[in-house]
Amino acid sequence: MDLxxxxxxxxxxxxxIAERAGVTKSTFFRHFSDKRELLVAGxxxxxxxxxxxxxxxxxxATPLAAVTEGLRCASxxxxxxxxxxxxxxxxxxxxxxxxxxxxxxxxxxLAAVMAGALANRGVPTPAARLAAELGLLAFxxxxxxxxxxxxxxxxGLEPYVLAALxxxxxxxxxxx
Amino acid sequence: MDLxxxxxxxxxxxxxIAERAGVTKSTFFRHFSDKRELLVAGxxxxxxxxxxxxxxxxxxATPLAAVTEGLRCASxxxxxxxxxxxxxxxxxxxxxxxxxxxxxxxxxxLAAVMAGALANRGVPTPAARLAAELGLLAFxxxxxxxxxxxxxxxxGLEPYVLAALxxxxxxxxxxx
Numbered sequence: 001m002d003l004x005x006x007x008x009x010x011x012x013x014x015x016x017i018a019e020r021a022g023v024t025k026s027t028f029f030r031h032f033s034d035k036r037e038l039l040v041a042g043x044x045x046x047x048x049x050x051x052x053x054x055x056x057x058x059x060x061a062t063p064l065a066a067v068t069e070g071l072r073c074a075s076x077x078x079x080x081x082x083x084x085x086x087x088x089x090x091x092x093x094x095x096x097x098x099x100x101x102x103x104x105x106x107x108x109x110l111a112a113v114m115a116g117a118l119a120n121r122g123v124p125t126p127a128a129r130l131a132a133e134l135g136l137l138a139f140x141x142x143x144x145x146x147x148x149x150x151x152x153x154x155x156g157l158e159p160y161v162l163a164a165l166x167x168x169x170x171x172x173x174x175x176x
Numbered sequence: 177m178d179l180x181x182x183x184x185x186x187x188x189x190x191x192x193i194a195e196r197a198g199v200t201k202s203t204f205f206r207h208f209s210d211k212r213e214l215l216v217a218g219x220x221x222x223x224x225x226x227x228x229x230x231x232x233x234x235x236x237a238t239p240l241a242a243v244t245e246g247l248r249c250a251s252x253x254x255x256x257x258x259x260x261x262x263x264x265x266x267x268x269x270x271x272x273x274x275x276x277x278x279x280x281x282x283x284x285x286l287a288a289v290m291a292g293a294l295a296n297r298g299v300p301t302p303a304a305r306l307a308a309e310l311g312l313l314a315f316x317x318x319x320x321x322x323x324x325x326x327x328x329x330x331x332g333l334e335p336y337v338l339a340a341l342x343x344x345x346x347x348x349x350x351x352x
Binding site for chain 1: 238239240276277278280281283284300302303305306307309310313317340343344345346347348350351352
């Protein structure tokens with residue numbers, strides 16, 4: 001992230017990244033298929049946590065309550081380091097079409113994972129898709145505000161994401 | 177699309193595409209920056225139509241009614257050729273990670289355009305984002321069903337998309 005920030009994403013090579021991290025290029029490639037994957041590292045973990053939280057919700061939980069559990073599970077894993085990196089990642093993504101694509105794919109992937117976990121609970125397809133999008137929007141919005149507020153509070157990501165979800169769900173009642 | 181279908185997307189070159197279309201490579205590149213862009217050709221038109229429809233809705237239209245106008249505008253532009261190409265595009269996208277990324281970026285872009293057009297109408301941010309996602313889900317779902325049903329009816333895309341929107345909006349009431 002330092003290198004992307006100093007030289008720009010496009011101008012940074014894997015050789016430079018490996019050197020800065022004190023590893024060989026082949027070690028780098030054992031963990032990441034290319035430098036782009038650095039910025040979405042954690043997508044698998046995030047997907048797993050979202051799905052686990054949704055699955056672990058009580059059987060009688062509404063789709064929204066199940067999504068809330070998924071968001072809680074995922075949010076708790078994000079600590080101060082994630083918060084600090086967040087604004088740098090934002091700058092890097094804003095400056096690179098390639099990263100915007102990868103980021104878009106990540107969003108679509110996370111929504112699909114949540115929709116799948118909801119479908120496994122017996123939630124009908126349209127409700128599952130919609131609840132997953134609501135969860136994704138809440139996660140992205142909460143994360144953005146949490147990163148922006150870095151330095152002003154010591155809060156975890158969870159209250160930010162849950163507040164965003166509440167706001168979105170309230171908005172859902174004003175659309176029609 | 178024929179070439180992608182015959183040889184696979186990865187194995188198809190721009191030279192082959194240009195030859196099959198009876199144009200030079202430089203003509204191809206005047207219209208598309210690379211072969212990937214072929215599959216999302218029309219994204220700008222689609223964005224424009226969605227935004228125009230939303231903007232043209234009566235001032236007192238609800239966010240959902242405005243999105244409905246956007247979807248109507250865009251759906252009316254999709255004719256039998258789009259319907260026929262749809263299943264081939266689906267196969268090509270399913271087989272290529274590169275195309276899935278571009279397709280994800282298209283989705284994110286269309287949602288952003290709709291959210292922007294709604295914000296211009298004074299719709300608050302959370303409601304605008306949510307209504308935009310609802311519109312995007314409806315468009316994608318309606319389009320998928322319309323393409324699947326090719327050959328079974330002569331319907332346009334519009335009724336498919338509006339039915340999907342109705343279904344999603346009904347689902348929104350069952351989430352909580």
